[in-house]
Amino acid sequence: MAIPIFRASIPQSQIQPFIHYLSTTRSRVDETNNKRKMVLSCSTSELSPTRSEVSFAVGTCLIPHPKKVDRGGEDAFLVSSYNGGVIAVADGVSGWAEEDVDPSLFPRELMANASSFVGDEEVNYDPQNLIRKAHAATSSIGSATVIVAMLEKNGTLKIANVGDCALRIIRSGHVVFSSSPQEHYFDCPFQLSSQKAGQTYLDAAVSKVALMEGDTIIMGSDGLFDNVFDHEMVSIIANYTDVSEAAKALANLASNHAKDSNFDSPYSIEARSRGIELPFWKKILGMKLIGGKLDDITVIVGQVVSS
Template structure:
């Protein structure tokens, strides 16, 4: 999950409280209500309703059923990729009001709810690798880089660490032509015209919070 610390901090609100309570509510609900296991969208709604902290957060939730179907509900610009035999076979799409302004669950009355979640599903196979992350990962690391890291590290913990480290490195590199920079230019954001004349363009990663989870499908 992801949150916007620059906006809530200005209001003297700890931006970590809302997502932390939201995630705790996910855990408690799953422990207490087994029927929720089949519907991540409903779980998002119940966890959101139970969250009393002030703040907001993007969120992605995925549940693997016994038949191998992965059900996904996503609000905002967190993402999920499925890697199979060295290629990306499934990707979620971010939800944004406008560039760099994602959908979010919020404590405010005006905002997105579980009904706004993008719901999808994918049939998994043994050996598939699932990567989930905040936009801090996907804004700074290209899909082909993700595939390369997954191929290099067989241990999922090591793969997750490597992806997080790569995202962090790219986020601080002013010369890296990141996914974020490419999208920004496609939306009309760029350097001033006089810099363009000199052959310059908007580049650099996006400093952000970075969350990465990597899992692999194995036989039970």
């Protein structure tokens, strides 16, 4: 996406190590090994905190942009078993590469910091506060969109998002909640940044939703939602009982759509509705604004289960 960015003077020595998957304990991961693993990274875990009424059973999958496979892409995510369960996604802004900055460093450090602050007293199990603390502690140059969801033991899901990472809640075969994307203009979302000109936790869209056992949460970067329609998500959730397999199926579907120049994707439909047009010479050749959008694709599927 074409994102306006700003220069910074933070020394490279402050950039944190590569971190892609995190639990409540922050850990260092060898970057070289991760590069080999992230061509397709999928996992599943059941988050069952002690004495919870409900919690998440979680499956995850990440497929990097085809041109960023060697670096593992520029998305990062967090899954934590704290309380009823915490899930989060951060999507690095690729425009920083033009400034010779690795766009993956900021979102990865942001998620690492979020992991370390999940149980912090000042956070008080509030996703907006978690964004505040994690952003303030992040020293890497760059920017990212982010979404955080925290499940209370009583079934209340608290959500905060800055930008266009998104979330859907599916109940009995229907989407009953959709988060709202935030943008300055088409393809330029709100974003947390290492620069003062970016957004902050105060700009986050905040929501609360009462969940029921059996509800399914789909969270992801825009690589998922730009390429997969809601009805396709509902269909996949209905066909998979295993959350890990569901996450993998959603990510694969998004990847296939992204590579299909003839697929009329949510992204291309939105572009046309915003008045985005092809260059005149392409129109003369009969070309149309259509196709999927190549991007990093991160998917988290969480099912609400009784603890």
